[in-house]
Amino acid sequence: MLSFGERLARAVAEKESMLVVGIDPRLERLPAPVLDASRRLYGESWEGAGNALLRFGQSVVEAVAPYAVAIKLQIAFYEMYGWWGLKAYAQIAAYARELGLLVIGDVKRGDIASTAEAYARAHLGEVPLPSGRVTPALLNVDAVTINPYFGTDGIMPFLQEASARGRGVFVLVRTSNNSARELQDLRIEGTGELLWERVARQVREWSVALGEGSGAGQEGWSLLGAVVGATYPQDLERARELLPGHWILVPGYGAQGATAQDAVRACRPGTGLGALVNASRSVIYAYEEPRFMEGRKPSQWARACADAARAARDELRAASRES
Amino acid sequence: MLSFGERLARAVAEKESMLVVGIDPRLERLPAPVLDASRRLYGESWEGAGNALLRFGQSVVEAVAPYAVAIKLQIAFYEMYGWWGLKAYAQIAAYARELGLLVIGDVKRGDIASTAEAYARAHLGEVPLPSGRVTPALLNVDAVTINPYFGTDGIMPFLQEASARGRGVFVLVRTSNNSARELQDLRIEGTGELLWERVARQVREWSVALGEGSGAGQEGWSLLGAVVGATYPQDLERARELLPGHWILVPGYGAQGATAQDAVRACRPGTGLGALVNASRSVIYAYEEPRFMEGRKPSQWARACADAARAARDELRAASRES
Numbered sequence: 001m002l003s004f005g006e007r008l009a010r011a012v013a014e015k016e017s018m019l020v021v022g023i024d025p026r027l028e029r030l031p032a033p034v035l036d037a038s039r040r041l042y043g044e045s046w047e048g049a050g051n052a053l054l055r056f057g058q059s060v061v062e063a064v065a066p067y068a069v070a071i072k073l074q075i076a077f078y079e080m081y082g083w084w085g086l087k088a089y090a091q092i093a094a095y096a097r098e099l100g101l102l103v104i105g106d107v108k109r110g111d112i113a114s115t116a117e118a119y120a121r122a123h124l125g126e127v128p129l130p131s132g133r134v135t136p137a138l139l140n141v142d143a144v145t146i147n148p149y150f151g152t153d154g155i156m157p158f159l160q161e162a163s164a165r166g167r168g169v170f171v172l173v174r175t176s177n178n179s180a181r182e183l184q185d186l187r188i189e190g191t192g193e194l195l196w197e198r199v200a201r202q203v204r205e206w207s208v209a210l211g212e213g214s215g216a217g218q219e220g221w222s223l224l225g226a227v228v229g230a231t232y233p234q235d236l237e238r239a240r241e242l243l244p245g246h247w248i249l250v251p252g253y254g255a256q257g258a259t260a261q262d263a264v265r266a267c268r269p270g271t272g273l274g275a276l277v278n279a280s281r282s283v284i285y286a287y288e289e290p291r292f293m294e295g296r297k298p299s300q301w302a303r304a305c306a307d308a309a310r311a312a313r314d315e316l317r318a319a320s321r322e323s
Numbered sequence: 324m325l326s327f328g329e330r331l332a333r334a335v336a337e338k339e340s341m342l343v344v345g346i347d348p349r350l351e352r353l354p355a356p357v358l359d360a361s362r363r364l365y366g367e368s369w370e371g372a373g374n375a376l377l378r379f380g381q382s383v384v385e386a387v388a389p390y391a392v393a394i395k396l397q398i399a400f401y402e403m404y405g406w407w408g409l410k411a412y413a414q415i416a417a418y419a420r421e422l423g424l425l426v427i428g429d430v431k432r433g434d435i436a437s438t439a440e441a442y443a444r445a446h447l448g449e450v451p452l453p454s455g456r457v458t459p460a461l462l463n464v465d466a467v468t469i470n471p472y473f474g475t476d477g478i479m480p481f482l483q484e485a486s487a488r489g490r491g492v493f494v495l496v497r498t499s500n501n502s503a504r505e506l507q508d509l510r511i512e513g514t515g516e517l518l519w520e521r522v523a524r525q526v527r528e529w530s531v532a533l534g535e536g537s538g539a540g541q542e543g544w545s546l547l548g549a550v551v552g553a554t555y556p557q558d559l560e561r562a563r564e565l566l567p568g569h570w571i572l573v574p575g576y577g578a579q580g581a582t583a584q585d586a587v588r589a590c591r592p593g594t595g596l597g598a599l600v601n602a603s604r605s606v607i608y609a610y611e612e613p614r615f616m617e618g619r620k621p622s623q624w625a626r627a628c629a630d631a632a633r634a635a636r637d638e639l640r641a642a643s644r645e646s
Contacts, residue, residue: 024438028451035453044454046461052453076434076441080450082413082461083406090405110470111399111431112500112574115347118399127403128351130358130375131367138369138405147433147470149495151502172472177435179474186521187512195518198509251435 004143004168005221008247009273011069011102018264018272018320019313020104020249021064022280023057023092024074030056031287031301050084053077057092060284061099063306067313070102072249072278073141090138103141104249104276108172110147110154117157124158124167143168145227145249148199152206159210159224168223168247171206173199173239176229176252196235200226200242207245221274222246228266230258230277236265240274248275254282254312260319272320283308327466327491328544331570332596334392334425341587341595341643342636343427343572344387345603346380346415347397353379354610354624373407376400380415383607384422386629390636393425395572395601396464413461426464427572427599431495433470433477440480447481447490466491468550468572471522475529482533482547491546491570494529496522496562499552499575519558523549523565530568544597545569551589553581553600559588563597571598577605577635583642595643606631 042048078085184196225247248266266275286308287301365371401408548570571589589598615627
C-alpha cells in the first residue's frame, strides 16, 4: 500500500496541479437554479437544504475535476444542516473519489486519546456495528486536518489509523487568520522558538515516532503534513525548512488575499512538489463574477467554477516554475 | 433573558449538584438488552447502530436526571456513526432538555472566523433554509467546548452567538490528558506565564470584550467558561484565581483518576459554585460493575447508572462542603 504522502506526490506530478478546491457552501450564495430545483423537489425543508448542498457540491466536483488534485470539504458548512448536511458531505466525498480526486476532510478535530481514537475511526477508519462486525465509517475521507493543542497522545490515534489505512493527517501549525499570532507567535522561554515553530518540530518528531525516519527525510513524503497559511509567506518558507519531508496544506490563497507567488513558497525548492494550495470562495462562487458568466445562461454556472479552477491551477503552475 | 452563566448558577444551586454526566457511548460496551432490541428492529445496519445509541442515551438521561445538573455529549462517539449517530446526538440532547437538564455539546471546534461562525450557528444558533427563512439548527445545545489555537477572531463568533441566545461556551485551557503539558505548559518568554495561563487570561479578556465587565467580576458569572482537567489539581486552583467569574468545566474525575477532592478545587471558595464536574465512563458503564447490579436483572442496567450518578453527586457535594 502506497503511503498517503507518496500517493499525493504521484497525483500532483501526474496532474501537474497543486490546486485543492475547498467546497464550503453557504446556502444563501448558491446559484438560483440549484436552490430552485431543490425547492421544487423538497419544498422548504431540511431535506431540501441537504439536497441543495449535494447538487451544488457534485456539480463543482465535476467542474473542477480536470484541474484540481483534491477537494477539501470544510465540515462546518455541512454540520450547519445536521444529519442532512453530513449526508451531503459524505456523498460529495464519495463522488469526488469516483472521479479520481483525493478528498481532505477539513475537520480540525482534536481531543484526549480515547476521543481522538473515536474521531480517527469516524473520519479515516472503520467502526463496529451492533453485531461487532466492523465496516468503513460513513464520513471516510483520504485525509483530515487536526488541532495540536492536546499534544502527542491526542495526535497518535489519528496517525495510527492513517498509517494502517494509507490515509493522511494535516496538523494545524500556522493558521491563516489575523489573530493566529496571538498564541502561535508567542516565543517560548529557553529555546527561542515561536509556538508554531515548536509545533512544526513536533510534527517532524511524530513522523519519526511513526517509524518514517527523520521526518521522511529529503527523499520520501510523510503521511503527516502541516497546515500553514499563505497569508504569512515568510512563515511558509520557514515551515518548508522545518518540515523537509512533509506536505504543507496552504489556505489563504484567493479570497483570503495571498498570491500564487506567496503560496508556492511552500514547495520543496526546484521540484514543484510539497505544497497543496487551497482555493475555496474564489472558485466555488466564480459565477458571482460577471467576467466568468459572459455569454452564459444562469444554468451554466458550473462552467464559471471550471474556468476559475483552471486559471488557479495555471497561475500556481506558472508561479512554481518561476520560483 | 438570563445569561448562561447565571442560568447555570441557578440550576446548580437549586439541584445542589455540580455533576455533569458525559454520555460518550461505545457500541461494543452497551448493555446486551439495548443491542438486542436494536438488532431485532433494524438488523445489522447503520440505522440499528443509531437506534442503539439513542435508546442507551435516553435511558441514561432518565436515570441520571434527578442527580445531574447537565449532560455532556462527546460528539466524536456519535460522528463515528455518521448521520445516524448525529441524529441520535440531537434526539438525546432534546430529550435531556425536556427533562430539565442543561446540555453541553463537547465538540471542541475551532477555526478561522468565517468557519467559526458556521460552527457557532450549527451548534448554538440558527441557519437559513433554501427560502432564506432561518430556523434553529438541528444540533443545537446549551453550550459547547471550543479550542483556542486560532485566537480571538476564531472565538468571537461563538461568543456573539452565545450572547445573543443565552448560550454558553467553554474554552479549552488545561486539558486532562498526559501530554497536555507538551504545549500547554510551555513558558512564554518575557511574561513568566505558561501557555495555558495565557489562554486563561485571554478568556478573561474575551469576557471584557463581550461587555461583561472584568470577567464578570466576583459577583456574576460569565457566559464564557474554561475547561481545566481535574488530573492537575494545583492547576485547577490556579485557574480559579485567574478566572474569578467563570465556570470551570472539569473533566478527569472518575475513570481518568482524579478524586472529588481534586475536582472541587475549581469551586469559588465557600460557595459550592463555579465547578461543573464531569463523570462519563464511571457512570454510564456502571452496570459493568457487579456491586451495582446485585439483585438486578440485566434489563435493569440503567438503575446502576442512577446509583452511580447519585453516589458521584453526593461525593462531590460532601467534598465541596469540606473544602
